[in-house]
Amino acid sequence: xxxxxxxxxxxxxxxxxxxxxxxxxxxxxxxxxxxxxxxxxxxxxxxxxxxxxxxxxxxxxxxxxxxxxxxxxxxxxxxxxxxxxxxxxxxxxxxxxxxxxxxxxxxxxxxxxxxxxxxxxxxxxxxxxxxxxxxxxxxxxxxxxxxxxxxxxxxxxxxxxxxxxxxxxxxxxxxxxxxxxxxxxxxxxxxxxxxxxxxxxxxxxxxxxxxxxxxxxxxxxxxxxxxxxxxxxxxxxxxxxxxxxxxxxxxxxxxxxxxxxxxxxxxxxxxxxxxxxxxxxxxxxxxxxxxxxxxxxxxxxxxxxxxxxxxxxxxxxxxxxxxxxxxxxxxxxxxxxxxxxxxxxxxxxxxxxxxxxxxxxxxxxxxxxxxxxxxxxxxxxxxxxxxxxxxxxxxxxxxxxxxxxxxxxxxxxxxxxxxxxxxxxxxxxxxxxxxxxxxxxxxxxxxxxxxxxxxxxxxxxxxxxxxxxxxxxxxxxxxxxxxxxxxxxxxxxxxxxxxxxxxxxxxxxxxxxxxxxxxxxxxxxxxxxxxxxxxxxxxxxxxxxxxxxxxxxxxxxxxxxxxxxxxxxxxxxxxxxxxxxxxxxxxxxxxxxxxxxxxxxxxxxxxxxxxxxxxxxxxxxxxxxxxxxxxxxxxxxxxxxxxxxxxxxx
Numbered sequence: 001x002x003x004x005x006x007x008x009x010x011x012x013x014x015x016x017x018x019x020x021x022x023x024x025x026x027x028x029x030x031x032x033x034x035x036x037x038x039x040x041x042x043x044x045x046x047x048x049x050x051x052x053x054x055x056x057x058x059x060x061x062x063x064x065x066x067x068x069x070x071x072x073x074x075x076x077x078x079x080x081x082x083x084x085x086x087x088x089x090x091x092x093x094x095x096x097x098x099x100x101x102x103x104x105x106x107x108x109x110x111x112x113x114x115x116x117x118x119x120x121x122x123x124x125x126x127x128x129x130x131x132x133x134x135x136x137x138x139x140x141x142x143x144x145x146x147x148x149x150x151x152x153x154x155x156x157x158x159x160x161x162x163x164x165x166x167x168x169x170x171x172x173x174x175x176x177x178x179x180x181x182x183x184x185x186x187x188x189x190x191x192x193x194x195x196x197x198x199x200x201x202x203x204x205x206x207x208x209x210x211x212x213x214x215x216x217x218x219x220x221x222x223x224x225x226x227x228x229x230x231x232x233x234x235x236x237x238x239x240x241x242x243x244x245x246x247x248x249x250x251x252x253x254x255x256x257x258x259x260x261x262x263x264x265x266x267x268x269x270x271x272x273x274x275x276x277x278x279x280x281x282x283x284x285x286x287x288x289x290x291x292x293x294x295x296x297x298x299x300x301x302x303x304x305x306x307x308x309x310x311x312x313x314x315x316x317x318x319x320x321x322x323x324x325x326x327x328x329x330x331x332x333x334x335x336x337x338x339x340x341x342x343x344x345x346x347x348x349x350x351x352x353x354x355x356x357x358x359x360x361x362x363x364x365x366x367x368x369x370x371x372x373x374x375x376x377x378x379x380x381x382x383x384x385x386x387x388x389x390x391x392x393x394x395x396x397x398x399x400x401x402x403x404x405x406x407x408x409x410x411x412x413x414x415x416x417x418x419x420x421x422x423x424x425x426x427x428x429x430x431x432x433x434x435x436x437x438x439x440x441x442x443x444x445x446x447x448x449x450x451x452x453x454x455x456x457x458x459x460x461x462x463x464x465x466x467x468x469x470x471x472x473x474x475x476x477x478x479x480x481x482x483x484x485x486x487x488x489x490x491x492x493x494x495x496x497x498x499x500x501x502x503x504x505x506x507x508x509x510x511x512x513x514x515x516x517x518x519x520x521x522x523x524x525x526x527x528x529x530x531x532x533x534x535x536x537x538x539x540x541x542x543x544x545x546x547x548x549x550x551x552x553x554x555x556x557x558x559x560x561x562x563x564x565x566x567x568x569x570x571x572x573x574x575x576x577x578x579x580x581x582x583x584x585x586x587x588x589x590x591x592x593x594x595x596x597x598x599x600x601x602x603x604x605x606x607x608x609x610x611x612x613x614x615x616x617x618x619x620x621x622x623x624x625x626x627x628x629x630x631x632x633x634x635x636x637x638x639x640x641x642x643x644x645x646x647x648x649x650x
Contacts, residue, residue: 015041019058028068032075035059039079056107062114066337073119076111082125085112089134096138097158109164116171123175126168132183135165139191159203162195166210173213178424180213181476189214193225209265216510217272226269233278236266241287260341263288267349271511276356285353288346289361292368295343340377347372347383348482354387355489355512362387385458386486417542418444418463420487421473425503429473432501432525439539464490469497469546472516475504479513488516497545501525501538521638540595540642579650582607594646596639603631614647 015038022034038055045052059076061069085108089096092105115122126132139162169188173180192214195207208226215222241262266284270276279285353359362369372384417436421429426447433445444463460483464470470491478484491498500522509517523538524530582590584604591599605613616624628634634643 011041015055019055023058024063026064026068028064028071031072035072035075036079039076039081043080043084051103053103053107056104056111059111060107060114061118066118069118073115073122076115077119077122077125081111081115082122082129082131084108086129086131086134089131093134093137097141097161101161109161109168113164113167113171116168116175120175123172123179126172127176127179127182132169132172132188133186135169136187136191138162138165139188139195163203163206166192166195166206170206170210170213173210177422177481178477180480181424184214189221189225196225205265209268212265212268217269217275222272233266233269233275234282236262236269237279237282237284237287241266245287245291258338258341259291260338260345263342263345263349267345267352270349270352270356273356273511276353279349279353280357285350285359285361288350288353289359289365291342291346292350292365292372295339295372340380344377344379344383347380347387351383351386351482351486355485416442416444416467417469417471417546418467418491419471419473420478420484420491421503422475422477422481422484424477425473425475428503428526431531432471432473435531435535441542460487461490464494464496467496469499469542471499471501471542473501473503474507474509474513474517475502476507476509477504479509479511485512488513492516499523499538499541499545536592536595536597540646543594544642544645579607579610582610590650594642596643596646598639599632599634599643602633610647610650614650617644617647 369384
């Protein structure tokens with residue numbers, strides 16, 4: 001044996017003993033060094049030469065407590081585990097469905113499956129690596145034949161590998177919203193569609209969970225795919241959900257889904273109004289309200305135990321950093337996590353259903369929602385706060401940071417404009433915000449007004465309440481974002497002035513967003529050309545709905561004439577004596593201020609002419625309309641309305 005191979009053998013023996021010793025360790029501080037050593041070996045090893053799956057399995061964090069698994073997963077991401085897994089997959093791209101599957105690849109898939117379930121940062125790394133393109137080729141592999149899959153006995157290992165792919169893709173789409181558009185555009189809808197033909201419920205549920213994020217459930221395609229799947233809302237509610245709530249250890253057709261997982265699936269399906277209405281008929285709001293009502297005392301005890309455990313831990317000697325079994329059970333119990341997940345999704349589903357119809361049962365849990373608003377779990381706290389908003393009630397906090405009572409929202413109406421948008425289109429929206437500020441508008445923008453540590457929902461609600469106009473910067477990402485939908489819904493409930501701006505090319509919204517837009521004016525600002533041409537019209541619309549005449553078009557956007565100085569033409573209402581002194585240049589500047597650029601130099605007018613037109617507008621309407629059409633060349637009804645309105649205002 002050579003000296004090099006001897007050294008390698010000794011190093012492997014050392015790693016083997018390290019892995020064996022720490023395989024059941026649950027404290028990340030004791031695992032980190034071992035992770036680094038084992039990963040360095042795996043990374044440099046030729047994965048075609050030897051089975052080192054026992055080392056890769058060491059990186060599976062599923063056995064760790066939740067807090068520890070998150071730390072471990074973040075570290076694995078930083079080490080580059082996604083890239084190493086990607087290299088292993090490339091080696092077995094063509095024989096991924098061979099039996100048996102290469103054990104190294106199998107372990108990497110398991111690690112990614114569990115890691116993406118625990119850590120949003122790992123999901124981001126998976127998305128950015130483009131590993132999904134390899135997954136796509138695997139899903140389209142012609143060797144898979146669903147016609148022979150009639151029962152679980154025929155549900156062979158290759159299809160379990162499809163499940164691992166779908167689960168990783170599902171985890172990424174669940175945690176990273178913009179991934180859904182990427183995966184949709186890359187062809188995942190078509191790749192997943194064929195797998196709906198199976199009669200195996202467990203597999204079909206995995207496919208359905210992924211497809212929900214990929215298709216627009218309000219589109220004909222989305223409705224057709226859900227129908228093809230055959231997992232009806234009634235089956236999910238009356239068979240699977242109710243049984244899971246009564247007996248979590250039982251299964252249906254070989255699949256045992258937790259109540260939280262089923263509630264999440266229903267929540268995703270509820271974006272379609274017909275699906276949501278079906279859930280109302282099946283009593284889903286009552287099921288969710290009962291879950292929320294039953295949650296509390298046990299969770300409070302767990303929270304108290306967690307606090308006591310933390311206090312005790314602070315008093316312990318620094319050397320004694322082991323978690324004892326009693327403390328471990330108190331705040332890392334699997335049962336507690338399952339219960340919390342169930343309540344999280346019950347609250348989210350109630351929130352989604354509240355968009356469709358009034359949930360009468362919510363009156364039964366108002367006091368409970370007020371208490372849950374301060375729950376230690378952020379998702380439960382946000383869900384409870386959202387439901388309080390959906391009932392147009394908000395908890396007020398006194399100086400001692402305790403809740404006094406539930407009150408109606410206090411609206412402070414001003415001339416503030418709030419920009420509601422999804423961060424995927426932030427560059428376009430931030431440019432719009434700067435142009436609006438230059439034009440004199442008072443803007444509320446989350447990146448400027450929101451600060452770390454603030455309650456996101458609370459600040460969002462305050463922004464909506466204190467704004468006169470909400471500018472909905474809509475896109476496909478906006479439609480799929482729950483926080484964006486929350487803002488739009490709350491603004492609608494408070495009867496705020498809504499202005500719609502399209503920030504995505506070739507996008508026509510459907511579903512709740514399409515219903516909200518209706519026949520409203522929309523302003524395209526998704527590229528420079530549309531931005532420059534539509535910004536003046538947007539300003540005119542804002543001036544109309546807000547009655548704020550101080551907002552004027554900032555002409556640094558294009559080559560139009562500059563705005564007159566404030567002391568030349570005041571932005572407020574003009575008296576007749578002021579207008580009479582205007583010359584033709586002043587009139588042209590006024591046209592520009594109110595967004596009527598096509599009228600600049602269309603016909604030479606001075607202030608006295610405008611005064612005469614005002615009289616025609618009031619007493620000789622037919623002459624006024626003929627003049628607008630023949631002399632000012634106003635052919636567009638919207639432009640005529642704008643000119644008539646602004647003329648009347650001076």
